[in-house]
Amino acid sequence: MSGTPRTPLTRSVLIGTAALALALTGCSATPTASKGGGSDSLTVNLGFAGTTINRNFNPFSLKATQGTFGFQYESLFGFNILQGGKFVPWLATAYDWSDGGKKITLHLDPRANWSDGSKLTAADVVFTVDYIRDQKLQPSSGTFAYKKATAVDAHTVEITFAKPAYSKLNVIGGLTPVPAKLWKGKNGATYTNLDPVGSGAYTLRQYSAQQLTFEARDDYWKQKDVPVKTVKAPVVAGSSEIGKLLRGDIQWSGGAIADVKKQYVSADPENHHAWYPTYGGLFMFFNHTKAPFDDVHVRKGLSLAVDRSELARLGNPGMFNDLNLTGLDTKTQGKWVDAQYADADQPKPEPAAAYKEFEKSGYQKKGGRLVGPDGKQLSFTIIEVSDFGDSIQRDKVLAEQLKKAGVKVDVQALPSGQVDQRRREAKFDVVVGGAVYGNTPFSFFQDMLASKNAGVWCNYGHYKSKKVDALLADLEGSGDEATIKKTSAELQKVMVDDVPAAPLITIGASAEYNSEHWTGWPDEQNPYANPAPWSGTTNAMSILLNLRPANGK
Incomplete structure (x- = not known):
């Protein structure tokens, strides 16, 4: 499909957007030499809607700003649909079903912490599950019915259900925990969370109506050295997207470019890549x-x-x-x-x-x-x-x-x-x-x-x-x-x-990327993640953690 979504890749988001079908965006532009990004930075088109960026980092809001998910708030786990639904561990390293599918036990990574340095615990996960239910929120990652959520210990969560809940696994994995100490008493429907504290690899360094700048944490729990130190996410108009890609003003995009092989890839076949996996x-x-x-x-x-x-x-x-x-x-x-x-x-x-x-x-x-x-x-x-x-x-x-x-x-x-x-x-x-x-x-x-x-x-x-x-x-x-x-x-x-x-x-899922300065991108031979930058927490972050400088340093 060429009318691809610019929001986290979840079932609820994708179903509506998939129905648009074959919306071919982009326009012709004259190729120019790529100037790439900085030695430790990457500029990405996250696909902000409109001409300005809304400052709303509430992961429970359907109007959450791009960069809320993955960059700052992470999910429990994911599944790689490009590999038949392969399990992708994240905040939770494993799960176990019992009682005929009426109970799931989630095993959290004990290393996980919040960007303020405090530990992410099972109590935070239980708080989040109950918070969504009690406030009747409808986050983009979806909701699920359950009987009870319990913190067995600091790193183990049990959730019980009235009937077998195997089919809810994808939605359970998509849960994005928040720190209970900061969200207690907050109205999840209206709170905009201007200065987010999340578990993700990046913190918000600078906000403007035209660009978000994220900075890698030096204490990120999952990977000590985050290779891409700075991620810049500017507003990119559809009419200017191909030109910015060709000039190297942006090095990673999720826009659907008309005749992308001719317009983008052929301009620099060694460094320009486009992959639209199913x-x-x-x-x-x-x-x-x-x-x-x-x-x-x-x-x-x-x-x-x-x-x-x-x-x-x-x-x-x-x-x-x-x-x-x-x-x-x-x-x-x-x-x-x-x-x-x-x-x-x-x-x-x-x-x-x-x-x-x-x-x-x-x-x-x-x-x-x-x-x-x-x-x-x-x-x-x-x-x-x-x-x-x-x-x-x-x-x-x-x-x-x-x-x-x-x-x-x-x-x-x-x-x-x-x-x-x-x-x-x-x-x-x-x-x-x-x-x-x-x-x-x-x-x-x-x-x-x-x-x-x-x-x-x-x-x-x-x-x-x-x-x-x-x-x-x-x-x-x-x-x-x-x-x-x-x-x-x-x-x-x-x-x-x-x-x-x-x-x-x-x-x-449309994705264009430039390997002049960064290598390690997913492709058809190594589909370790959906390549679109809007594709959700485990996808986008898997890519950013796998990239390596092209010069080998």
């Missing part, structure tokens, strides 16, 4: 509450008529791929893709197969038009957000592809609020949107297929199936990897056989 997929969602989309053969026919390879090339050739028909990306989610679907790809349209499916529903080709039993041409409208010109263009390309199959497709641009309302109320034909992956396939399939999510999350098509709901319940209650794979395989079969939504192409 974190989810783009789908054509059918409205299952109305004909003809309640007919599986129509859905299959439409899916078979799509040229996914053409869609993948739009705007950013070489950065995206056609999506496996299970909806799971075989590169990053291959661990979970059932063997029988490993090659379930359809990059090019298959007209003959499409026509056979349409024929099963009584449609016939007449004069280049696909006509149903009622004598009318198969026609529908794709609704799209009017602000997303590139997404509208993509939908028009999709319409032209389906026209070759005899289907008449119109694209209707509407204000964002109207698109959201129509999706919720099932007052549309087809909408194109995204869905994202988690540490297991559960959250992906739950968001896309659960009856209770009809019209929300990513079940935009209002798909409902008692069989699927039962499978999701089994998957939610399982903490065993073999069982997860087995149940996931059945849900993959539903995606392929029933086509609740037609998988189109991968969506990726």
